[in-house]
Amino acid sequence: MKFIKNHLMFILPLMAILLGVEFYLVFDRTTDSYEKGLKEGYSMLVVTKKPMELSAFKALNKHISTSQKIQRENIVSEIAKGMSQSSSKEILSSLPYFYNVGLDSYLHTSALEKIKTDLEMDSNIKKVETFGSSYSSSYRLFSFIKFTLKLFIGFIAVVSLFLIIKQMEIWKYTHRERMQVMEIFGAPLILRSGVLFKAAIVDAFFATILTSVVFLYVKFQWAANSGIDIMMQNQEALFRLTDIAILLGSALLIVIISVYTVVFSNKGVQE
Amino acid sequence: MSNVITASHLTLAYDNGAKEIIKDASFSIKKGEFVFITGPSGSGKSTLLKALFGQLKPTGGNLIVGGLDLANIRQSKLQELRTHMGIIFQDYKLVNEWTVAKNVVLPLMIAGYSVDVQNTQAHRLLKHVKLAEHADKFPLELSGGEQQRVGVARALAKNPVVILADEPTGNLDDYSSNVIWDLMENACQQLETTVLVVTHKIPTIFSLPYRHFIIESKGVYEVH
Known part of the structure; x- marks a missing residue:
């Protein structure tokens, strides 16, 4: 015993x-x-003056893994309902280009800010939206549990x-x-x-x-x-x-x- | 004959040198000599023995055993030195959960001898101390005298260069004591083992020539 x-x-x-x-x-x-x-569900929105290839995005930050062009025609067709074709074309030509940019891993919010800064340094890029607040709350909750x-x-x-x-x-x-x-x-x-x-x-x-x-x-x-x-x-x-x-x-x-x-x-x- | 033990200006103390037990002692012991160390209780007999097997480091002077200075010895060297020593204690210090045979061959086990050699030697040694029939018993099943004979057999197991014995007959009757003295005399005579015995009194019946040191007032003196 x-x-x-x-x-x-x-x-x-x-x-x-x-x-x-x-x-x-x-x-x-x-x-x-x-x-x-979480990684696959997340993407940031990038607005550019001219069209941009994935390689150009990757050159700006190594964490960028995908870029998906948002069709401008769909946006214009929504906002130009009832307008003439020439007006629609004019709107289309004045619209910038939109991209959903995906990342290679689930990153810390500070890394997101770094990506945003890197992208904004390019003169072709007009705006970057990271949707940081919702990303940050998921990331923090996840990190806290871990x-x-x-x-x-x-x-x-x-x-x-x-x-x-x-x-x-x-x-x-x-x-x-x-x-x-x-x-x-x-x-x-x-x-x-x-x-x-x-x-x-x-x-x-x-x-x-x-x-x-x-x-x-x-x-x-x-x-x-x-x-x-x-x-x-x-x-x-x-x-x-x-x-x-x-x-x-x-x-x-x-x-x-x-x-x-x-x-x-x-x-x-x-x- | 070469010296097996040499002490020069040896000082032994406890409590980081605060409590001196032996001070400035010098003596030497040759190979094959039989030596008795006597002295009153608390004089430092056991302390000297502890120093001789490296349990207590000298606080001053030198203590050389088997060519190694115990004041500055590495643990690995000390372990090696101890494998050439046979040590006998008043309280036997046998491992009670081991059989008598296993206790006896402990030095061989430590030296890495095969189980076959250990078994053969256990039989030989126990026969030598007249305990062959008790090989499979446990120490607590034996009398005090028998346990001490097991202790002597263990001390002799590896043909040691030196045997150190601390009051080996202190707990034994006259008959058992005489058996133990005989065994140690034989070891000294036949194997040329140096034997150093700390005891209260020298046995009355002792056939070998011996040297006698006395420890008194922190000094170690030879009695002629």
């Missing part, structure tokens, strides 16, 4: 960190598609790491006699702390398996039957086989860091 309790005290905080890592991976993957949607999640995961990771190190200190205390005797007879650090490494590595495997099981359950049982659109649409992104390797790698890294932290705090043989 004591043995199980000892190991659970190590496995549970380690699982908390791994759940945080996996949450981050899942969030990153699902928000990737959302980000893509930041909050990272902060939360970071906080959980720090608290869990302290718990892991505490548990490791208990193990070191339990095995101190053996470690002291081994030190007296000249055992190197890696050999005398081998018992800690073994226990921690075994627990790292357990924590990885348990975390994977939790996410596999979420993916194949909960998400599939949840009725929540975003979950059902992103079911594939909820857990991937490569995540097991990432989780195991993270778990091993954490246990190695914590074992070394505890072992190096050893001041030597105490009698």
Whole structure:
């Protein structure tokens, strides 16, 4: 019973960190598609004196990836209803050219301002409308959610790491006699702390398996039957086989860091 | 014969030098010698022993063991030096969750010997200390005298250059004490191991020639 309790005290905080890592991976993957949607749905309006090619826009700023010309005839046909053909032609010839300009990624609002400035430096460009306020509110909300999640995961990771190190200190205390005797007879650090490494590595495997099981359950049982659109649409992104390797790698890294932290705090043989 | 241990103007202290235990001591011990160090309680016998296996750094002078100056030794070198030492404690310092056989072969395990060699040596050493039938037992299943014999077997496991013993018979009856003295005499005589024993009193029955140092008023003096 004591043995199980000892190991659970190590496995549970380690699982908390791994759940945080996996949450981050899942969030990153699902928000990737959302980000893509936001990027594709966004374009700025550019008004030019003369027609402009995409390459000319790209030359002004590297983030510009598409440009779509708005047909002036459609605009004129709306505003020149009931006018003579010659008047329509006159309006058409005096109208500037309009373009919807798309970007290559979801950018910070300051980057949008930079693009606007770059475009406005061209004498052919009369006006740039970034629709910055609506873009900015979506961007800020999105960034805030991401930041909050990272902060939360970071906080959980720090608290869990302290718990892991505490548990490791208990193990070191339990095995101190053996470690002291081994030190007296000249055992190197890696050999005398081998018992800690073994226990921690075994627990790292357990924590990885348990975390994977939790996410596999979420993916194949909960998400599939949840009725929540975003979950059902992103079911594939909820857990991937490569995540097991990432989780195991993270778990091993954490246990190695914590074992070394505890072992190096050893001041030597105490009698 | 070459010196295995050389102390010159050695000072040992605790609390960052504030509490001096041994001051300005000079002595040397040759290969194959049997040495007793005696002195009243608290005189610094165990402190000197701790310094000899590198647990306590000298605060002054030099302490050279096996050619290495323990005042300025790197951890890796100290570990290597300790693998050539056999250390025996009054409280045995056995690993209670290990079998007797595993305790005995600890120095071989540290040196990286194969399991086969370890098993063969465990059998030989335990036979030597007349504990062959207890190989699979745990230390707490043995009497004090038997546990100390395990400690002696462990100290002898790697044919050490020097054996350091801190009150090895302090907790034992006369019979068990004599067995321990016999084992250490044999090691000194047959293997030419230098043996340094810290003790309250020198055994009355002792067949080997030996040197006797006494620690008194922070000094280490040889008794002739």
